[in-house]
Amino acid sequence: MFVSLQFKLELKKEDKEKLIKLIRKQSSAIRVAYNMLKELEKEKTKNPHAQIYHRLRQLFPELPTKYIDSAIYKAKQYPTDKPVVFGSKGLFEKLCKNHLSGKAREKLKKQWRELRQGTLIGIGSKHRTAQGNLLLRFMELDGKLHLRISTGNREFIYAKVLREPSNSKDKWITFMAMLLESWQTKNYFPYTVELKLRDGEVYGNVSF
Template sequence: MFVSLQFKLELKNEDKEKLIKLMHRQSSAIRIAYNMLRDLEKEKTRNPHAQIYHRLRQLFPDLPTKYIDSAIYKAKQYPTDKPVVFGGKRLFEKLCKNHLTGKVREGLKKQWKEQRQGTLISIGSKSDKGNRLTRFEDLNGQLHLRITTGNREFIYAKVLREPSNNKDKWLTFMAMLLESWQTKNYFAYTVELKLRDGEVYGSVSFEIPTPKVKYTKENGVIAIDTNASPIHLAIAEVSKTGELLSYQTISLHNLLGFSQNSKDHREWILAHQLLDLAIQKNKAIAIENLKKLKKGRRGDGKTKLRKILYQWNAKKFLQKLKRVAMLKGVEIIEINPA
């Protein structure tokens, strides 16, 4: 299954300026590639890609070659049987109206320029650790996008994205990222950035694998229980006949002091460790039913408990666990917390 997910970037002012300049250069390359593609198709030229690539290399010698290839890829997405107005036809037509003046006209002009000049796309590949020029990386426990600006120079942008619900494919993407970092078995993803109202937004496109379930309850389960006081995980290995084979606890108290992004990263690592244990034992995973997890409520007399539940969300962790299990082919069994 091929999916595309949206996110937002947070950059330092000087890094944003560098990125916008890079966007301008590649956006120009996309427009030139498109116009050349139209002309070469009319002439029925063989291998137009090579000619376009050679011309863009001449015009943009400081643009990394992968950005050149990606510009041609983007140009091929536009129809060549009719003219394309880069920046948007409707906006362009509005700007052509003489009655528009002042702030209204300036606002439309800014919006049109952003759409026309504010694009950066990079096609990924497995051999380039997912994506050579725009690569997701962990930086101090937080997800960042490393953007190549040229001459082996990079800028790092903080990725702002939270899963909207337990079905959000962003959970799967994060599970796949961490798996690739740990195993060095990378997957390709394409990143496209857009400038809008002075902010940088992005989309990442990738294919979600659908492995068959290999590790089932036929061989027993690894039962995982979340506990809030003291905050920890209780892990019990149970045979297929219900016999307790081993038991251990993992303290989660150290997670409480981290920022949300750092906490998320460490939870992903923990989820992978638990699934690796299930695979090692050739067993399924049993967890509490997400819909029946209790929450602390104001007025219940359990202030300390509510504070812990606020700092660590068991449901969000179990959502991560389910996504990693899906990717690793491990059966997940949800049972009543009681």
């Protein structure tokens, strides 16, 4: 069974600024990975992952290596047989038409920039040391659910997770039960977390 659930994060101002910088770096890495993937497919290159990984390590030396692997994973989800506009083709076309001005145009530009530069993804892992997700890990802190966000060099941001079950059948209840059991038994399960910027706030999606 594959389940995908949404949630929102609450962060301190300084932590949000750090997170946004990290989000923008990985978003750039995703775009570079995608463009390289298209070119390497044309050349029918064997093992393109290794070449893309090496190049991203050169371009983004400050980005933790697991974020680079996750960026390549995300890039592979986009079609390579047709043009892809990062940031929404519809918003891009509206901006190009130049019929808006002032606050309306700035709002549209902000939306486009958030979509283009607003993705951070951490792929789930079965490995015991990853505890479900090495980069973006759910954990309990002061009796509340938090997301531990790795920023590299063994440094982390702890963001409070804002999510309540909408009804008794909400799969969030199942996810919470699975998390609690994994913490108690040390028998972890992989879950992938993707964060998105929207209207200046950080939202998340967890898939398991």
